[in-house]
Amino acid sequence: MARESDKEKRDLILNATLKLITTNGFDATPMSAIATEAGVAAGTIYLYFKNKEELINELYLEMKVRMMNSVTSGYDVTLSVENSMEFIWKNYVHHIMTKPLEFRFCELFTNSPHINRITKEEGTRMLQPVKELFEKGRKEKIIKNLPDEIVTAQLFSPIHNLVKLHLSEQFNLTEKVINTVFKLCWESIKK
Amino acid sequence: MARESDKEKRDLILNATLKLITTNGFDATPMSAIATEAGVAAGTIYLYFKNKEELINELYLEMKVRMMNSVTSGYDVTLSVENSMEFIWKNYVHHIMTKPLEFRFCELFTNSPHINRITKEEGTRMLQPVKELFEKGRKEKIIKNLPDEIVTAQLFSPIHNLVKLHLSEQFNLTEKVINTVFKLCWESIKK
Amino acid sequence: MARESDKEKRDLILNATLKLITTNGFDATPMSAIATEAGVAAGTIYLYFKNKEELINELYLEMKVRMMNSVTSGYDVTLSVENSMEFIWKNYVHHIMTKPLEFRFCELFTNSPHINRITKEEGTRMLQPVKELFEKGRKEKIIKNLPDEIVTAQLFSPIHNLVKLHLSEQFNLTEKVINTVFKLCWESIKK
Amino acid sequence: MARESDKEKRDLILNATLKLITTNGFDATPMSAIATEAGVAAGTIYLYFKNKEELINELYLEMKVRMMNSVTSGYDVTLSVENSMEFIWKNYVHHIMTKPLEFRFCELFTNSPHINRITKEEGTRMLQPVKELFEKGRKEKIIKNLPDEIVTAQLFSPIHNLVKLHLSEQFNLTEKVINTVFKLCWESIKK
DNA sequence: GATGAATGAGGATTCATTCAT
DNA sequence: AATGAATGAATCCTCATTCAT
Numbered sequence: 001m002a003r004e005s006d007k008e009k010r011d012l013i014l015n016a017t018l019k020l021i022t023t024n025g026f027d028a029t030p031m032s033a034i035a036t037e038a039g040v041a042a043g044t045i046y047l048y049f050k051n052k053e054e055l056i057n058e059l060y061l062e063m064k065v066r067m068m069n070s071v072t073s074g075y076d077v078t079l080s081v082e083n084s085m086e087f088i089w090k091n092y093v094h095h096i097m098t099k100p101l102e103f104r105f106c107e108l109f110t111n112s113p114h115i116n117r118i119t120k121e122e123g124t125r126m127l128q129p130v131k132e133l134f135e136k137g138r139k140e141k142i143i144k145n146l147p148d149e150i151v152t153a154q155l156f157s158p159i160h161n162l163v164k165l166h167l168s169e170q171f172n173l174t175e176k177v178i179n180t181v182f183k184l185c186w187e188s189i190k191k
Numbered sequence: 192m193a194r195e196s197d198k199e200k201r202d203l204i205l206n207a208t209l210k211l212i213t214t215n216g217f218d219a220t221p222m223s224a225i226a227t228e229a230g231v232a233a234g235t236i237y238l239y240f241k242n243k244e245e246l247i248n249e250l251y252l253e254m255k256v257r258m259m260n261s262v263t264s265g266y267d268v269t270l271s272v273e274n275s276m277e278f279i280w281k282n283y284v285h286h287i288m289t290k291p292l293e294f295r296f297c298e299l300f301t302n303s304p305h306i307n308r309i310t311k312e313e314g315t316r317m318l319q320p321v322k323e324l325f326e327k328g329r330k331e332k333i334i335k336n337l338p339d340e341i342v343t344a345q346l347f348s349p350i351h352n353l354v355k356l357h358l359s360e361q362f363n364l365t366e367k368v369i370n371t372v373f374k375l376c377w378e379s380i381k382k
Numbered sequence: 383m384a385r386e387s388d389k390e391k392r393d394l395i396l397n398a399t400l401k402l403i404t405t406n407g408f409d410a411t412p413m414s415a416i417a418t419e420a421g422v423a424a425g426t427i428y429l430y431f432k433n434k435e436e437l438i439n440e441l442y443l444e445m446k447v448r449m450m451n452s453v454t455s456g457y458d459v460t461l462s463v464e465n466s467m468e469f470i471w472k473n474y475v476h477h478i479m480t481k482p483l484e485f486r487f488c489e490l491f492t493n494s495p496h497i498n499r500i501t502k503e504e505g506t507r508m509l510q511p512v513k514e515l516f517e518k519g520r521k522e523k524i525i526k527n528l529p530d531e532i533v534t535a536q537l538f539s540p541i542h543n544l545v546k547l548h549l550s551e552q553f554n555l556t557e558k559v560i561n562t563v564f565k566l567c568w569e570s571i572k573k
Numbered sequence: 574m575a576r577e578s579d580k581e582k583r584d585l586i587l588n589a590t591l592k593l594i595t596t597n598g599f600d601a602t603p604m605s606a607i608a609t610e611a612g613v614a615a616g617t618i619y620l621y622f623k624n625k626e627e628l629i630n631e632l633y634l635e636m637k638v639r640m641m642n643s644v645t646s647g648y649d650v651t652l653s654v655e656n657s658m659e660f661i662w663k664n665y666v667h668h669i670m671t672k673p674l675e676f677r678f679c680e681l682f683t684n685s686p687h688i689n690r691i692t693k694e695e696g697t698r699m700l701q702p703v704k705e706l707f708e709k710g711r712k713e714k715i716i717k718n719l720p721d722e723i724v725t726a727q728l729f730s731p732i733h734n735l736v737k738l739h740l741s742e743q744f745n746l747t748e749k750v751i752n753t754v755f756k757l758c759w760e761s762i763k764k
Numbered sequence: 765g766a767t768g769a770a771t772g773a774g775g776a777t778t779c780a781t782t783c784a785t
Numbered sequence: 786a787a788t789g790a791a792t793g794a795a796t797c798c799t800c801a802t803t804c805a806t
Contacts, residue, residue, distance in 0.1 A: 027218045108302065150349075150371070152352075153348075153349035153353050154376075154379075157352040159344070161348040162340060162341065162344050180341070184341075184345055184379045187378075188345075
């Protein structure tokens with residue numbers, strides 16, 4: 001039970017951090033506020049994280065892990081490349097739309113000097129399965145022969161952008177629109 | 192000459208802010224550092240900007256203005272929709288690639304709580320000419336009948352993303368690649 | 383055995399404190415570090431000592447006791463005043479040279495506000511045997527008629543100082559030098 | 574006048590530090606207390622000293638300088654070695670007796686890890702004139718042929734010790750006693 | 765007795781902002 | 786207008802001590 005309690009407290013802190021930083025930004029979120037929100041003492045945070053920077057970095061990784069789990073959960077290897085892609089793509093969209101805090105947090109920190117190189121690389125490493133799918137698609141002559149970066153950009157950045165607009169209520173991203181966008185994106189890279 | 196000197200000092204401060212914030216981030220850029228970099232006294236900044244927040248906001252607007260000027264400079268109204276689009280698109284790419292500081296700054300602050308609603312709206316308002324071009328394209332049945340947001344996302348976010356990778360040296364964005372990407376994007380929205 | 387174990391733990395804590403405080407100083411030695419060095423839990427220290435201050439004070443007394451034991455061990459009451467003095471003096475020198483940690487600790491705390499008046503007095507009280515020897519010397523007209531404080535100062539402070547230099551490697555205190563210094567000191571107080 | 578004010582504030586801070594640290598010890602003297610005692614804001618200290626450590630080090634040096642100035646002020650080179658020595662010795666005693674705070678401060682920090690090597694060396698370097706006097710005495714066959722360290726120890730440490738007792742009111746150091754002690758010390762090193 | 769997680773007060777330091785010159 | 790010394794609130798973090806297990 002001691003270990004459960006540890007896990008719980010760590011999670012309370014991570015969740016409090018996620019909520020406050022996403023809402024107010026890094027600078028406007030003192031450790032004391034995180035402690036209060038998490039219902040622990042200020043010093044307790046330092047039992048689980050070395051300092052504010054490490055707290056952010058671990059939270060960032062946690063977010064990336066959750067996302068990849070979400071995206072690949074239920075993934076069926078026997079699916080065709082196109083169906084696999086659609087499955088992953090829609091899982092991704094669903095994930096970021098239903099976890100706005102996690103999404104916003106990743107947005108804020110992906111290019112932040114607070115995230116150190118190692119964390120960033122570990123975060124990127126999780127995209128491996130997707131890259132393998134691209135490779136398969138190219139080999140099977142299903143998608144165009146373009147570098148991973150371009151395929152990723154064509155496939156994911158438009159919807160990524162639209163989700164951002166949706167979450168800031170500048171645009172209403174319906175299921176129908178999502179389907180439309182997937183088709184546009186897929187068309188642009190398929191052979 | 193007094194007014195010119197004023198203008199100069201204001202610009203010195205804005206440029207110093209751009210450089211330091213882009214390099215070190217908002218938190219790691221004290222007003223005193225900006226003053227030193229600009230070659231003025233700390234107090235002087237407050238003669239031109241009410242406080243740090245306003246300084247950031249004004250710089251943000253300035254960046255947006257410069258970008259729109261860059262993008263539409265030399266724009267010829269007699270061009271076809273497709274050619275207009277290509278002109279603007281490539282101007283945009285050129286601008287953000289040659290002004291990495293300005294680009295990075297906008298990236299950092301577009302979704303930041305430091306930029307207030309009014310500044311953000313004013314920044315968005317400058318996209319008006321582009322939106323009018325979309326409207327024209329839809330009317331002339333040259334591009335698909337899609338909302339502005341989707342057209343913008345399809346057209347600009349992939350290259351936007353690739354420029355980010357390019358500037359962080361994770362990808363080499365050559366002239367050839369740029370042309371390829373334009374074609375992909377344009378294909379995805381044209382009728 | 384329980385009591386033996388208690389004694390052991392108390393000693394482990396005292397030794398750890400001696401080592402760490404001497405090396406790093408009082409401020410740079412948290413209780414948690416002492417616990418780790420002693421191989422006990424942080425809370426355990428408080429079973430043996432009321433708080434940090436008392437821990438220091440008890441250690442200080444312990445050091446004084448050890449020193450007096452060292453200094454008078456093997457002391458022969460039938461010796462002449464001069465021989466007694468030489469015996470004690472050289473025992474003292476030997477003790478502080480072979481127990482640099484204990485010596486440094488006493489140095490650090492003799493004039494520190496952390497050592498309370500009572501501890502200090504108890505520490506001084508142990509010099510009683512030496513003072514009696516002075517009294518005997520004066521009565522037998524072997525040493526000059528000077529107050530204890532002056533005799534002590536003349537006899538011990540020069541070598542005390544040289545040992546400090548020796549331990550900080552600014553001076554090499556050989557057996558020959560020690561003998562020379564004893565003679566100088568003794569001459570200065572003998573009649 | 575601006576510079577005078579600077580000097581004044583720096584001195585206010587140094588004096589406050591001297592007083593509080595000597596009374597309460599390093600740990601028990603927060604920067605905020607120093608600020609209050611000096612009559613400045615907490616942040617102001619950092620305009621004159623990089624941090625607490627540097628403040629202590631500069632104060633330490635200041636104390637050493639003042640002492641050497643005191644000790645050699647009015648020093649007449651035409652005096653004999655013995656008279657020179659007596660002059661300096663008594664100046665020294667007078668200085669540490671009349672400046673108990675400065676004396677205690679030096680005592681506290683001479684062997685403290687807070688004083689860095691450079692400061693310590695610079696502090697020691699000021700003893701040069703005294704060492705030259707020793708050399709002269711040896712050459713003129715007036716004092717015994719002993720290393721500087723021993724001469725220093727014999728000459729200064731007994732009185733140093735007695736002053737400490739005097740200041741802590743464990744001993745009353747009268748002018749007569751001082752003269753007696755000088756004679757004892759001088760006798761022990763003179764040929 | 766022993767543990768070590770949890771506490772929260774306290775301290776060094778930074779920095780946006782002001783204001784006397 | 787320009788300065789930059791001074792301010793002091795705010796923040797991160799440490800650590801002596803407690804207490805439930």
